[in-house]
Amino acid sequence: MPNPREGACWAFILGSFEFFVYGWYPDTEKWRVNLSFILLIFAIVGVLKETLPGKKYWLWFAAAFPFIAAWLLLGGLGLQPVETSKLGGILLTIIIGVTGISFSLPIGIVLALGRRSNMPALKTVCVLFIEFIRGVPLITLLFVASTMLTYFLPPGSTFDLLMRVLIMVTLFSSAYIAEVVRGGLQGLPPGQYEAADSLGLTYWKAHRLIILPQALKISIPGIVNTFIGLFKDTTLVLIIGMMDIVGLGRARLNDPYWLGLAGELYLFIAIFFFICCFSMSRYSINLENKLSTGRRD
C-alpha cells in the first residue's frame, strides 16, 4: 500500500466549502445568495407550518419566492446581472431541486385531474404526456434539453441552458407526481364525490375542498418519495456539463493540491444529500400523523 494516510483530511472540505456552496458566484454579490437562502427558509416554514399568524400572506410569499429568488440570483432590474453559468455547487443543486419540487406538484395535480377528466381530448393529451415522460430516462430528456432543443428554436435565439434543464426536470417529476396523485384520487370512496355533488358544489369547489385535501393526504408518502428521488436526480445534470455539487467536487479533486481526497468529498456530499432527504422524509411522517383524524373502530 503506497503511503497510507493516517486519517481524513477535512481541510479539503473546509477550504473548498465556500466554493462548493456558491460555485463561481461573484464575491461581491454573494450576499444575494445568502439572502435567497434565508428567504427560502422563510418560504419553507411558511408553507410547512400549519399554524402561523397571517398564514395566507406566508403562502403568497412562498408562491412569489421562486420569482424573487430568480431575480436576486440572476440580477437585472437594478441588480448586477449574473450569468447562469456562474451558478454551481450546492446553490445549483438547491435551485434545481426547489424549482422542480415547487412547480411539479401543481403541474402534477393538474395532469392527474386531466387524466381522470371526462373530456376525451384533455384526457388524451394528459395520458400521452405522462406516459411519454415516464417512458424516457431523465438523462435523455436532459440531453434533449442541452442539445436538441436548440434545433427547434429559431436560429440565433438563446434560451438559457439552466432554464431548459429546469423545465425538463420539472416536467419529468410532474409526470410521476401525476401518477401518485391519481392513485390518491382513486383511493377515495366514490361516496365522497357523490356527497360533494349532492350538496351542489361545482367541480372545482368539490376538488379544492373535499377531494384534493383527502387525495393529497393519501398521496403524501408517494409525493415525498418522488421529491426525494428528484432531489437526488439533480446530480445527473453533471452529465450535460452543469456543475452541481458533485460536478464541482470532482473538478476540485483534479486540483493537484487536493489529489486523492475522493473519500472526504463523497462523504461530504452524501451527508449533504442525506440531511436534505432525511428531513423531507421525517417531515412527511410528521405531517401524516398530524393529518390523521382518528377512527373510532
Next chain:
Amino acid sequence: MPENNLSTANAETIISITGMHKWFGDFHVLKDIDLEVKQGERIVICGPSGSGKSTLIRCINRLEEHQQGTIVVDGTELTQDLKNIEIIRSEVGMVFQQFNLFPHLTVLENLTLAPIWVRKTPKAEAEEMAMQYLERVKIPEQSKKYPGQLSGGQQQRVAIARSLCMNPRIMLFDEPTSALDPEMIKEVLDVMIELAESGMTMLVVTHEMGFATAVAHRVIFMDGGEIIEANDPDNFFNNPQNDRTKLFLSQILQH
C-alpha cells in the same frame, strides 16, 4: 306521529318524472317511470335489491343520468345543462347509506361547507345555523369532533343535518338505516320522523316498514326497474293488488 291522511292533493307538484328510462350499458335498470310528487308529500320506495329504487332517487339529483324521458324538479328540467343541475342539487338534499361525511373536516365544518361555498352564507351565520340543526338531530356536543370519532347513528344524523343546512325543498334518503347496527336505527328514524312532521317533501328508499306505516303518504313498490304498485300505506300493506307485491311483503313481513 304525523297525520297520515294529510291531503296533498291540492299541493303543487314539486317533482315530475315522465316516461323515464335508464340503462347501465345493456342493462335496462329503469323502465318507463312515471312519478309525480307533491310539495310536502312523503314517499317510501321499497322493493327487492336490484329493483332500481336507489337508481331512481339518484336520478332526481343527477347522481345518475337518465337516457330517456323527462325529470322536472321544482320547475327546472334536468338536462346536460350544468347550471340547472347545480340549481337542482342545491334544492335537493340527499342522505346516503354510507353517510359519506367528509372525514377530513369536523362535524361543524361538514355542516357549514356547502352553505358557505354554495350559498355564500357568511361563516358566523352558517355556524349558527349548523348548531341549530345539530340541536335538532340531538348531537350539538359533537360539533368539534371528526366523523371518524362518532358512531354510525351519530354520523347519519350529522349527514341529515348537513343536508338540512342547505334548506332543501326535497330530501332524498337512500337506505339511510341499512348500514347501521340495530340499536342505532331508532335514533336515525326518530330524526326522520321529526323531519316528516315539519312538512318536508321526502323520498325514502328503505326496508323499514314501520317507518313507512307511520309517516308515508304513499308507498311505492318497485321490481325489475318498474313501479309495480303505489298506494297509501294502509291499502299497500293490508290489501296489495299485485302478486309480486304480495310475495315481497310476505317475505319481509314474515319475521
